Amino acid sequence: MSVLRRLFEKKTLARDLLALSLVLGATAVQAEGPSLAEAYKALASRKMVDLTHSFSPSTPVWQGFGQATFTTASDPKTYRPYTLEKDGFRTTFYSMVGQYGTHVDPPAHFHENGITLDQIPLREMLLPLVVLDITPLLGKDPNHAITVQDILDWEKKHGRVPEGSFAALRTDMYKDFGNPERFKRHPFPAWSLAAVQFLFEKRKITAIGHESLDTDITSTLDAEKWVLGQGRYQIEVMAHLDKVPPTGALIVVTWPKVANGLGFPARAFAIVP
Protein backbone atom coordinates (compact mmCIF):
# COMPACT_ATOMS: atom_id res chain seq x y z
CA MET A 1 0.00 0.00 0.00
CA SER A 2 1.38 3.37 -0.90
CA VAL A 3 2.25 5.85 1.80
CA LEU A 4 -0.18 8.31 0.27
CA ARG A 5 -3.01 5.79 0.33
CA ARG A 6 -2.25 4.88 3.95
CA LEU A 7 -2.28 8.54 4.85
CA PHE A 8 -5.58 8.95 3.07
CA GLU A 9 -7.10 5.97 4.88
CA LYS A 10 -5.88 7.28 8.22
CA LYS A 11 -7.47 10.61 7.44
CA THR A 12 -10.67 8.88 6.44
CA LEU A 13 -10.72 6.87 9.66
CA ALA A 14 -10.12 10.02 11.69
CA ARG A 15 -12.93 11.71 9.80
CA ASP A 16 -15.27 8.78 10.41
CA LEU A 17 -14.45 8.83 14.11
CA LEU A 18 -15.06 12.57 14.21
CA ALA A 19 -18.37 12.11 12.40
CA LEU A 20 -19.40 9.39 14.86
CA SER A 21 -18.54 11.51 17.87
CA LEU A 22 -20.48 14.42 16.38
CA VAL A 23 -23.52 12.21 15.84
CA LEU A 24 -23.44 10.96 19.39
CA GLY A 25 -22.62 14.35 20.87
CA ALA A 26 -19.73 14.88 23.23
CA THR A 27 -19.34 12.16 25.80
CA ALA A 28 -22.00 12.79 28.38
CA VAL A 29 -20.76 14.42 31.51
CA GLN A 30 -22.25 13.29 34.82
CA ALA A 31 -25.86 14.55 34.91
CA GLU A 32 -26.11 17.49 37.28
CA GLY A 33 -28.88 19.47 38.91
CA PRO A 34 -32.61 19.00 38.36
CA SER A 35 -34.16 16.33 36.13
CA LEU A 36 -34.81 17.08 32.46
CA ALA A 37 -38.54 17.26 33.23
CA GLU A 38 -37.91 19.90 35.90
CA ALA A 39 -35.52 21.78 33.63
CA TYR A 40 -38.13 21.72 30.87
CA LYS A 41 -40.73 23.19 33.21
CA ALA A 42 -38.32 26.01 34.12
CA LEU A 43 -37.59 26.82 30.46
CA ALA A 44 -41.12 26.46 29.11
CA SER A 45 -42.59 28.79 31.75
CA ARG A 46 -40.21 31.64 30.82
CA LYS A 47 -40.59 34.37 28.24
CA MET A 48 -38.82 33.69 24.95
CA VAL A 49 -37.40 36.42 22.74
CA ASP A 50 -36.58 35.89 19.06
CA LEU A 51 -33.09 37.17 18.28
CA THR A 52 -33.52 36.47 14.55
CA HIS A 53 -34.63 38.69 11.65
CA SER A 54 -37.09 37.30 9.11
CA PHE A 55 -35.30 37.26 5.76
CA SER A 56 -36.63 37.81 2.25
CA PRO A 57 -35.28 38.80 -1.18
CA SER A 58 -35.10 42.44 -0.02
CA THR A 59 -33.08 41.73 3.14
CA PRO A 60 -29.88 43.81 3.48
CA VAL A 61 -26.85 41.75 2.43
CA TRP A 62 -23.21 42.58 1.78
CA GLN A 63 -23.04 44.09 -1.71
CA GLY A 64 -20.36 41.58 -2.73
CA PHE A 65 -22.94 38.80 -2.47
CA GLY A 66 -26.17 40.17 -3.92
CA GLN A 67 -29.82 39.54 -3.04
CA ALA A 68 -31.47 36.14 -2.67
CA THR A 69 -34.26 35.15 -5.03
CA PHE A 70 -37.35 33.24 -3.88
CA THR A 71 -39.46 31.66 -6.65
CA THR A 72 -42.40 29.28 -6.59
CA ALA A 73 -41.02 25.73 -6.76
CA SER A 74 -41.82 24.04 -10.08
CA ASP A 75 -41.86 20.57 -11.54
CA PRO A 76 -38.30 20.16 -12.93
CA LYS A 77 -39.69 18.32 -16.00
CA THR A 78 -42.51 20.64 -17.05
CA TYR A 79 -41.41 23.88 -15.29
CA ARG A 80 -45.02 24.26 -14.13
CA PRO A 81 -45.09 25.95 -10.68
CA TYR A 82 -46.83 23.84 -8.03
CA THR A 83 -50.11 25.28 -6.75
CA LEU A 84 -52.44 24.42 -3.89
CA GLU A 85 -55.29 24.14 -6.40
CA LYS A 86 -53.65 21.65 -8.78
CA ASP A 87 -51.15 19.89 -6.54
CA GLY A 88 -52.44 20.29 -3.00
CA PHE A 89 -49.22 21.98 -1.86
CA ARG A 90 -46.96 24.94 -2.60
CA THR A 91 -43.38 25.67 -1.76
CA THR A 92 -40.45 27.91 -2.56
CA PHE A 93 -37.18 27.54 -4.46
CA TYR A 94 -34.33 29.55 -2.92
CA SER A 95 -31.18 30.90 -4.56
CA MET A 96 -28.97 32.58 -2.01
CA VAL A 97 -25.56 32.94 -0.48
CA GLY A 98 -25.09 31.20 2.87
CA GLN A 99 -24.26 34.51 4.63
CA TYR A 100 -27.87 35.73 4.33
CA GLY A 101 -30.13 37.17 7.05
CA THR A 102 -29.29 36.21 10.63
CA HIS A 103 -26.57 33.64 9.91
CA VAL A 104 -23.75 31.55 11.33
CA ASP A 105 -20.10 31.94 10.31
CA PRO A 106 -18.10 28.78 11.10
CA PRO A 107 -14.27 28.79 11.31
CA ALA A 108 -13.97 27.34 7.77
CA HIS A 109 -15.49 30.55 6.32
CA PHE A 110 -12.09 32.22 6.84
CA HIS A 111 -9.65 29.38 7.47
CA GLU A 112 -8.53 26.46 5.29
CA ASN A 113 -8.58 23.94 8.14
CA GLY A 114 -11.37 25.46 10.20
CA ILE A 115 -14.38 23.31 11.06
CA THR A 116 -17.50 23.64 8.91
CA LEU A 117 -20.92 24.37 10.38
CA ASP A 118 -21.98 20.70 10.41
CA GLN A 119 -19.01 20.02 12.73
CA ILE A 120 -19.84 22.55 15.45
CA PRO A 121 -20.85 20.54 18.54
CA LEU A 122 -24.51 20.49 19.63
CA ARG A 123 -23.24 21.49 23.07
CA GLU A 124 -22.41 24.96 21.69
CA MET A 125 -26.03 25.53 20.64
CA LEU A 126 -27.46 26.13 24.12
CA LEU A 127 -25.47 28.62 26.20
CA PRO A 128 -25.72 31.27 28.91
CA LEU A 129 -26.24 34.63 27.16
CA VAL A 130 -24.56 37.91 28.09
CA VAL A 131 -25.44 41.13 26.32
CA LEU A 132 -22.80 43.87 26.22
CA ASP A 133 -24.66 47.11 25.59
CA ILE A 134 -22.66 49.93 23.98
CA THR A 135 -25.66 52.07 23.04
CA PRO A 136 -24.93 54.63 25.83
CA LEU A 137 -21.55 55.28 24.14
CA LEU A 138 -22.92 55.77 20.64
CA GLY A 139 -24.13 59.35 21.22
CA LYS A 140 -20.54 60.53 21.43
CA ASP A 141 -19.17 58.13 18.80
CA PRO A 142 -21.80 56.39 16.63
CA ASN A 143 -19.15 53.92 15.42
CA HIS A 144 -17.65 53.04 18.78
CA ALA A 145 -15.87 49.66 18.86
CA ILE A 146 -16.29 47.99 22.26
CA THR A 147 -13.08 48.03 24.33
CA VAL A 148 -11.73 45.82 27.10
CA GLN A 149 -12.45 48.71 29.51
CA ASP A 150 -16.10 48.70 28.40
CA ILE A 151 -16.28 45.00 29.28
CA LEU A 152 -14.65 45.60 32.68
CA ASP A 153 -17.18 48.39 33.33
CA TRP A 154 -19.98 45.97 32.38
CA GLU A 155 -18.57 43.38 34.80
CA LYS A 156 -18.62 45.91 37.66
CA LYS A 157 -22.39 46.13 37.24
CA HIS A 158 -23.32 42.62 36.14
CA GLY A 159 -20.60 40.30 37.42
CA ARG A 160 -17.95 38.39 35.54
CA VAL A 161 -18.77 37.20 32.03
CA PRO A 162 -19.43 33.48 32.59
CA GLU A 163 -17.11 30.88 31.08
CA GLY A 164 -18.75 29.11 28.16
CA SER A 165 -21.23 31.89 27.47
CA PHE A 166 -22.42 33.48 24.23
CA ALA A 167 -21.50 37.19 24.25
CA ALA A 168 -23.73 39.41 22.12
CA LEU A 169 -22.93 43.03 21.27
CA ARG A 170 -25.96 45.30 21.61
CA THR A 171 -25.85 48.39 19.39
CA ASP A 172 -29.56 48.75 18.45
CA MET A 173 -28.34 48.75 14.87
CA TYR A 174 -30.82 45.94 14.20
CA LYS A 175 -33.51 48.62 14.12
CA ASP A 176 -32.08 49.78 10.76
CA PHE A 177 -32.66 46.36 9.16
CA GLY A 178 -35.74 47.68 7.33
CA ASN A 179 -33.59 50.45 5.78
CA PRO A 180 -30.97 48.42 3.87
CA GLU A 181 -28.82 51.37 2.76
CA ARG A 182 -28.46 52.64 6.32
CA PHE A 183 -28.02 49.11 7.67
CA LYS A 184 -25.10 48.50 5.28
CA ARG A 185 -23.23 51.65 6.37
CA HIS A 186 -19.49 51.61 7.08
CA PRO A 187 -18.14 52.29 9.67
CA PHE A 188 -20.63 51.01 12.26
CA PRO A 189 -20.57 50.15 15.98
CA ALA A 190 -18.46 46.99 16.25
CA TRP A 191 -16.14 44.67 18.16
CA SER A 192 -12.48 45.60 18.66
CA LEU A 193 -9.86 42.89 18.27
CA ALA A 194 -8.71 43.45 21.87
CA ALA A 195 -12.28 42.97 23.16
CA VAL A 196 -12.84 39.62 21.45
CA GLN A 197 -9.36 38.45 22.48
CA PHE A 198 -10.17 39.36 26.09
CA LEU A 199 -13.53 37.54 25.97
CA PHE A 200 -12.23 34.31 24.43
CA GLU A 201 -8.83 34.19 26.19
CA LYS A 202 -9.55 35.65 29.63
CA ARG A 203 -13.25 34.85 30.00
CA LYS A 204 -13.25 31.68 27.90
CA ILE A 205 -16.55 32.39 26.19
CA THR A 206 -17.84 29.99 23.52
CA ALA A 207 -19.17 32.28 20.77
CA ILE A 208 -20.06 35.85 19.87
CA GLY A 209 -22.91 37.54 18.06
CA HIS A 210 -23.68 41.04 16.78
CA GLU A 211 -26.32 42.99 14.90
CA SER A 212 -24.19 44.19 11.98
CA LEU A 213 -23.19 42.42 8.76
CA ASP A 214 -19.57 42.26 9.93
CA THR A 215 -17.67 41.78 13.15
CA ASP A 216 -15.44 44.84 12.88
CA ILE A 217 -14.62 47.78 10.62
CA THR A 218 -11.03 46.94 9.69
CA SER A 219 -10.49 46.32 5.97
CA THR A 220 -8.91 42.96 6.84
CA LEU A 221 -11.68 41.98 9.28
CA ASP A 222 -9.12 41.43 12.04
CA ALA A 223 -11.57 40.59 14.83
CA GLU A 224 -13.62 38.21 12.64
CA LYS A 225 -10.50 36.48 11.33
CA TRP A 226 -9.17 36.07 14.86
CA VAL A 227 -12.44 34.68 16.31
CA LEU A 228 -12.89 32.12 13.51
CA GLY A 229 -9.19 31.28 13.83
CA GLN A 230 -9.87 30.18 17.43
CA GLY A 231 -12.21 27.48 16.12
CA ARG A 232 -15.17 29.50 17.36
CA TYR A 233 -18.34 30.47 15.50
CA GLN A 234 -20.18 33.77 15.35
CA ILE A 235 -23.74 34.83 14.59
CA GLU A 236 -24.23 37.93 12.47
CA VAL A 237 -27.27 40.15 11.89
CA MET A 238 -28.92 39.40 15.26
CA ALA A 239 -32.11 41.19 16.38
CA HIS A 240 -33.86 42.31 19.59
CA LEU A 241 -30.81 42.36 21.85
CA ASP A 242 -32.52 45.31 23.57
CA LYS A 243 -35.26 42.95 24.74
CA VAL A 244 -33.07 40.63 26.81
CA PRO A 245 -31.28 41.33 30.11
CA PRO A 246 -27.49 41.82 30.29
CA THR A 247 -27.12 38.49 32.08
CA GLY A 248 -29.17 35.53 33.30
CA ALA A 249 -30.82 34.53 30.01
CA LEU A 250 -30.02 31.44 27.94
CA ILE A 251 -29.60 31.40 24.17
CA VAL A 252 -30.69 28.60 21.85
CA VAL A 253 -28.81 29.04 18.59
CA THR A 254 -28.84 26.49 15.77
CA TRP A 255 -28.73 26.17 12.01
CA PRO A 256 -29.47 23.53 9.38
CA LYS A 257 -26.78 20.89 8.95
CA VAL A 258 -25.24 21.75 5.61
CA ALA A 259 -22.50 19.27 4.68
CA ASN A 260 -19.19 21.19 4.63
CA GLY A 261 -21.17 24.37 5.32
CA LEU A 262 -19.26 27.66 5.18
CA GLY A 263 -22.20 29.76 6.44
CA PHE A 264 -25.99 29.49 6.47
CA PRO A 265 -29.06 31.24 7.89
CA ALA A 266 -29.42 30.45 11.60
CA ARG A 267 -32.08 30.73 14.30
CA ALA A 268 -31.31 32.26 17.69
CA PHE A 269 -33.70 32.90 20.57
CA ALA A 270 -33.36 33.77 24.22
CA ILE A 271 -35.07 32.26 27.23
CA VAL A 272 -35.37 35.08 29.72
CA PRO A 273 -35.37 34.78 33.56
Add this chain to the structure above:
Amino acid sequence: MSVLRRLFEKKTLARDLLALSLVLGATAVQAEGPSLAEAYKALASRKMVDLTHSFSPSTPVWQGFGQATFTTASDPKTYRPYTLEKDGFRTTFYSMVGQYGTHVDPPAHFHENGITLDQIPLREMLLPLVVLDITPLLGKDPNHAITVQDILDWEKKHGRVPEGSFAALRTDMYKDFGNPERFKRHPFPAWSLAAVQFLFEKRKITAIGHESLDTDITSTLDAEKWVLGQGRYQIEVMAHLDKVPPTGALIVVTWPKVANGLGFPARAFAIVP
Protein backbone atom coordinates in the same frame (compact mmCIF):
# COMPACT_ATOMS: atom_id res chain seq x y z
CA MET B 1 -22.70 45.52 47.73
CA SER B 2 -22.20 41.82 48.45
CA VAL B 3 -23.27 39.25 45.90
CA LEU B 4 -25.63 37.71 48.46
CA ARG B 5 -27.28 41.03 49.18
CA ARG B 6 -27.62 41.74 45.46
CA LEU B 7 -29.16 38.34 44.93
CA PHE B 8 -31.54 38.93 47.84
CA GLU B 9 -32.57 42.30 46.49
CA LYS B 10 -33.07 40.87 43.02
CA LYS B 11 -35.24 38.13 44.49
CA THR B 12 -37.25 40.67 46.51
CA LEU B 13 -37.70 42.81 43.42
CA ALA B 14 -38.80 39.77 41.44
CA ARG B 15 -41.33 38.91 44.17
CA ASP B 16 -42.65 42.48 44.18
CA LEU B 17 -42.95 42.48 40.41
CA LEU B 18 -44.75 39.15 40.54
CA ALA B 19 -47.18 40.53 43.15
CA LEU B 20 -47.68 43.62 41.00
CA SER B 21 -48.33 41.57 37.88
CA LEU B 22 -50.90 39.51 39.79
CA VAL B 23 -52.60 42.70 40.98
CA LEU B 24 -52.65 44.07 37.47
CA GLY B 25 -53.81 40.74 36.08
CA ALA B 26 -50.86 40.46 33.70
CA THR B 27 -50.93 37.37 31.53
CA ALA B 28 -47.20 36.61 31.58
CA VAL B 29 -46.47 32.95 32.22
CA GLN B 30 -45.36 32.37 35.79
CA ALA B 31 -41.82 31.04 36.15
CA GLU B 32 -41.91 27.52 37.54
CA GLY B 33 -39.41 25.08 38.92
CA PRO B 34 -35.64 25.61 39.08
CA SER B 35 -33.83 28.79 38.02
CA LEU B 36 -32.58 29.14 34.45
CA ALA B 37 -29.02 28.66 35.71
CA GLU B 38 -29.99 25.36 37.37
CA ALA B 39 -31.96 24.30 34.30
CA TYR B 40 -28.94 25.08 32.11
CA LYS B 41 -26.70 22.94 34.30
CA ALA B 42 -29.15 20.05 33.95
CA LEU B 43 -29.29 20.35 30.16
CA ALA B 44 -25.60 21.00 29.52
CA SER B 45 -24.51 17.98 31.55
CA ARG B 46 -26.65 15.56 29.49
CA LYS B 47 -25.81 13.71 26.31
CA MET B 48 -27.05 15.37 23.13
CA VAL B 49 -28.02 13.42 20.01
CA ASP B 50 -28.27 15.03 16.59
CA LEU B 51 -31.57 14.10 14.92
CA THR B 52 -30.58 15.86 11.68
CA HIS B 53 -28.98 14.57 8.48
CA SER B 54 -26.20 16.58 6.84
CA PHE B 55 -27.45 17.65 3.42
CA SER B 56 -25.56 18.12 0.16
CA PRO B 57 -26.33 18.20 -3.57
CA SER B 58 -26.62 14.39 -3.58
CA THR B 59 -29.11 14.18 -0.70
CA PRO B 60 -32.28 12.19 -1.47
CA VAL B 61 -35.15 14.54 -2.32
CA TRP B 62 -38.63 14.00 -3.75
CA GLN B 63 -38.21 13.59 -7.52
CA GLY B 64 -40.76 16.33 -8.15
CA PHE B 65 -38.31 18.86 -6.70
CA GLY B 66 -34.86 17.91 -7.99
CA GLN B 67 -31.43 18.17 -6.39
CA ALA B 68 -29.93 21.28 -4.79
CA THR B 69 -26.84 22.84 -6.29
CA PHE B 70 -24.01 24.26 -4.18
CA THR B 71 -21.55 26.54 -5.98
CA THR B 72 -18.70 28.73 -4.80
CA ALA B 73 -20.11 32.19 -4.12
CA SER B 74 -18.85 34.76 -6.64
CA ASP B 75 -18.66 38.50 -7.00
CA PRO B 76 -21.98 39.38 -8.73
CA LYS B 77 -20.19 41.99 -10.88
CA THR B 78 -17.18 40.02 -12.12
CA TYR B 79 -18.45 36.43 -11.57
CA ARG B 80 -15.06 35.64 -10.03
CA PRO B 81 -15.49 33.03 -7.26
CA TYR B 82 -14.21 34.22 -3.88
CA THR B 83 -11.15 32.39 -2.57
CA LEU B 84 -9.30 32.32 0.75
CA GLU B 85 -6.11 33.25 -1.11
CA LYS B 86 -7.42 36.36 -2.88
CA ASP B 87 -10.28 37.47 -0.65
CA GLY B 88 -9.54 36.03 2.79
CA PHE B 89 -12.86 34.14 2.87
CA ARG B 90 -14.89 31.60 0.95
CA THR B 91 -18.54 30.74 0.98
CA THR B 92 -21.28 28.89 -0.90
CA PHE B 93 -24.22 29.87 -3.07
CA TYR B 94 -27.21 27.57 -2.65
CA SER B 95 -30.04 26.83 -5.08
CA MET B 96 -32.59 24.54 -3.53
CA VAL B 97 -36.19 23.82 -2.70
CA GLY B 98 -37.22 24.52 0.89
CA GLN B 99 -38.22 20.87 1.48
CA TYR B 100 -34.58 19.69 1.38
CA GLY B 101 -32.73 17.47 3.87
CA THR B 102 -34.15 17.35 7.40
CA HIS B 103 -36.80 20.08 7.05
CA VAL B 104 -39.86 21.72 8.57
CA ASP B 105 -43.28 21.76 6.92
CA PRO B 106 -45.45 24.59 8.29
CA PRO B 107 -49.25 24.61 7.90
CA ALA B 108 -49.03 27.03 4.92
CA HIS B 109 -47.23 24.34 2.86
CA PHE B 110 -50.66 22.66 2.32
CA HIS B 111 -53.20 25.27 3.36
CA GLU B 112 -54.06 28.70 1.99
CA ASN B 113 -54.53 30.27 5.42
CA GLY B 114 -52.05 28.17 7.36
CA ILE B 115 -49.25 29.90 9.27
CA THR B 116 -45.83 30.15 7.63
CA LEU B 117 -42.66 28.94 9.32
CA ASP B 118 -41.71 32.41 10.60
CA GLN B 119 -45.03 32.44 12.52
CA ILE B 120 -44.57 29.23 14.48
CA PRO B 121 -44.10 30.21 18.15
CA LEU B 122 -40.64 29.85 19.75
CA ARG B 123 -42.42 27.94 22.50
CA GLU B 124 -42.94 25.04 20.06
CA MET B 125 -39.18 24.70 19.46
CA LEU B 126 -38.31 23.07 22.79
CA LEU B 127 -40.54 20.14 23.70
CA PRO B 128 -40.66 16.80 25.52
CA LEU B 129 -39.81 14.10 22.96
CA VAL B 130 -41.54 10.74 22.62
CA VAL B 131 -40.29 8.16 20.14
CA LEU B 132 -42.83 5.63 18.84
CA ASP B 133 -40.83 2.66 17.58
CA ILE B 134 -42.49 0.49 14.92
CA THR B 135 -39.32 -1.34 13.87
CA PRO B 136 -40.43 -4.59 15.62
CA LEU B 137 -43.49 -4.64 13.34
CA LEU B 138 -41.58 -4.12 10.08
CA GLY B 139 -40.39 -7.73 9.78
CA LYS B 140 -43.95 -8.82 9.05
CA ASP B 141 -44.93 -5.71 7.07
CA PRO B 142 -42.03 -3.47 5.95
CA ASN B 143 -44.51 -0.70 5.13
CA HIS B 144 -46.55 -0.80 8.31
CA ALA B 145 -48.40 2.43 9.12
CA ILE B 146 -48.56 3.02 12.88
CA THR B 147 -52.06 2.44 14.30
CA VAL B 148 -53.89 3.77 17.36
CA GLN B 149 -53.49 0.31 18.89
CA ASP B 150 -49.70 0.53 18.42
CA ILE B 151 -49.74 3.81 20.38
CA LEU B 152 -51.89 2.28 23.14
CA ASP B 153 -49.43 -0.65 23.33
CA TRP B 154 -46.55 1.88 23.60
CA GLU B 155 -48.38 3.68 26.43
CA LYS B 156 -48.75 0.42 28.38
CA LYS B 157 -44.95 0.23 28.52
CA HIS B 158 -43.93 3.90 28.67
CA GLY B 159 -46.88 5.81 30.11
CA ARG B 160 -49.26 8.26 28.49
CA VAL B 161 -47.89 10.40 25.64
CA PRO B 162 -47.40 13.78 27.38
CA GLU B 163 -49.52 16.75 26.36
CA GLY B 164 -47.46 19.28 24.38
CA SER B 165 -44.85 16.75 23.29
CA PHE B 166 -43.14 16.14 19.95
CA ALA B 167 -43.96 12.62 18.74
CA ALA B 168 -41.38 11.07 16.42
CA LEU B 169 -41.94 7.89 14.44
CA ARG B 170 -38.96 5.54 14.55
CA THR B 171 -38.65 3.24 11.55
CA ASP B 172 -34.83 3.08 11.12
CA MET B 173 -35.48 4.17 7.55
CA TYR B 174 -32.97 6.98 8.14
CA LYS B 175 -30.25 4.38 7.68
CA ASP B 176 -31.12 4.29 3.96
CA PHE B 177 -30.37 8.02 3.53
CA GLY B 178 -27.01 7.22 1.90
CA ASN B 179 -28.83 5.08 -0.70
CA PRO B 180 -31.17 7.62 -2.33
CA GLU B 181 -33.06 5.18 -4.56
CA ARG B 182 -33.94 2.94 -1.63
CA PHE B 183 -34.65 5.95 0.63
CA LYS B 184 -37.17 7.30 -1.90
CA ARG B 185 -39.12 4.01 -2.10
CA HIS B 186 -42.91 3.95 -2.01
CA PRO B 187 -44.65 2.55 0.01
CA PHE B 188 -42.64 2.95 3.24
CA PRO B 189 -43.29 2.70 7.00
CA ALA B 190 -45.49 5.68 7.86
CA TRP B 191 -48.13 7.39 9.98
CA SER B 192 -51.81 6.44 9.60
CA LEU B 193 -54.38 9.22 9.61
CA ALA B 194 -56.08 7.66 12.67
CA ALA B 195 -52.78 7.64 14.59
CA VAL B 196 -52.03 11.34 14.04
CA GLN B 197 -55.65 12.24 14.82
CA PHE B 198 -55.39 10.29 18.08
CA LEU B 199 -52.10 11.97 19.03
CA PHE B 200 -53.21 15.55 18.33
CA GLU B 201 -56.85 15.23 19.49
CA LYS B 202 -56.65 12.82 22.42
CA ARG B 203 -53.07 13.38 23.59
CA LYS B 204 -52.81 17.01 22.54
CA ILE B 205 -49.26 16.76 21.21
CA THR B 206 -47.63 19.80 19.60
CA ALA B 207 -45.83 18.40 16.54
CA ILE B 208 -44.72 15.23 14.78
CA GLY B 209 -41.60 14.07 13.02
CA HIS B 210 -40.55 11.08 10.91
CA GLU B 211 -37.60 9.70 8.97
CA SER B 212 -39.22 9.46 5.54
CA LEU B 213 -39.74 12.12 2.87
CA ASP B 214 -43.50 12.03 3.45
CA THR B 215 -45.90 11.59 6.33
CA ASP B 216 -47.99 8.80 4.82
CA ILE B 217 -48.37 6.66 1.71
CA THR B 218 -51.81 7.83 0.51
CA SER B 219 -51.77 9.52 -2.91
CA THR B 220 -53.53 12.51 -1.35
CA LEU B 221 -51.21 12.66 1.68
CA ASP B 222 -54.17 12.44 4.05
CA ALA B 223 -52.21 12.38 7.32
CA GLU B 224 -49.89 15.25 6.29
CA LYS B 225 -52.80 17.35 5.07
CA TRP B 226 -54.70 16.75 8.30
CA VAL B 227 -51.72 17.56 10.59
CA LEU B 228 -50.89 20.81 8.79
CA GLY B 229 -54.62 21.62 8.75
CA GLN B 230 -54.54 21.60 12.57
CA GLY B 231 -52.09 24.52 12.50
CA ARG B 232 -49.30 22.13 13.51
CA TYR B 233 -45.86 21.68 11.99
CA GLN B 234 -43.95 18.52 11.16
CA ILE B 235 -40.29 17.65 10.69
CA GLU B 236 -39.40 15.30 7.84
CA VAL B 237 -36.26 13.26 7.12
CA MET B 238 -35.18 12.96 10.78
CA ALA B 239 -32.15 10.86 11.79
CA HIS B 240 -30.88 8.78 14.75
CA LEU B 241 -34.25 8.16 16.40
CA ASP B 242 -32.78 4.77 17.42
CA LYS B 243 -30.29 6.63 19.64
CA VAL B 244 -32.84 8.31 21.93
CA PRO B 245 -35.11 6.70 24.55
CA PRO B 246 -38.88 6.27 24.00
CA THR B 247 -39.60 8.93 26.61
CA GLY B 248 -37.84 11.38 28.95
CA ALA B 249 -35.71 13.25 26.39
CA LEU B 250 -36.26 16.83 25.23
CA ILE B 251 -36.09 17.98 21.63
CA VAL B 252 -34.71 21.31 20.44
CA VAL B 253 -36.05 21.89 16.94
CA THR B 254 -35.64 25.16 15.03
CA TRP B 255 -35.17 26.55 11.54
CA PRO B 256 -34.08 29.83 9.96
CA LYS B 257 -36.73 32.55 9.94
CA VAL B 258 -37.71 32.74 6.28
CA ALA B 259 -40.32 35.45 5.69
CA ASN B 260 -43.55 33.71 4.58
CA GLY B 261 -41.63 30.42 4.60
CA LEU B 262 -43.41 27.36 3.21
CA GLY B 263 -40.66 24.92 4.23
CA PHE B 264 -36.91 25.06 4.93
CA PRO B 265 -34.06 22.91 6.23
CA ALA B 266 -34.31 22.57 10.03
CA ARG B 267 -32.11 21.44 12.90
CA ALA B 268 -33.35 19.01 15.53
CA PHE B 269 -31.43 17.50 18.43
CA ALA B 270 -32.32 15.61 21.57
CA ILE B 271 -31.14 16.14 25.13
CA VAL B 272 -31.17 12.70 26.69
CA PRO B 273 -31.76 11.84 30.38
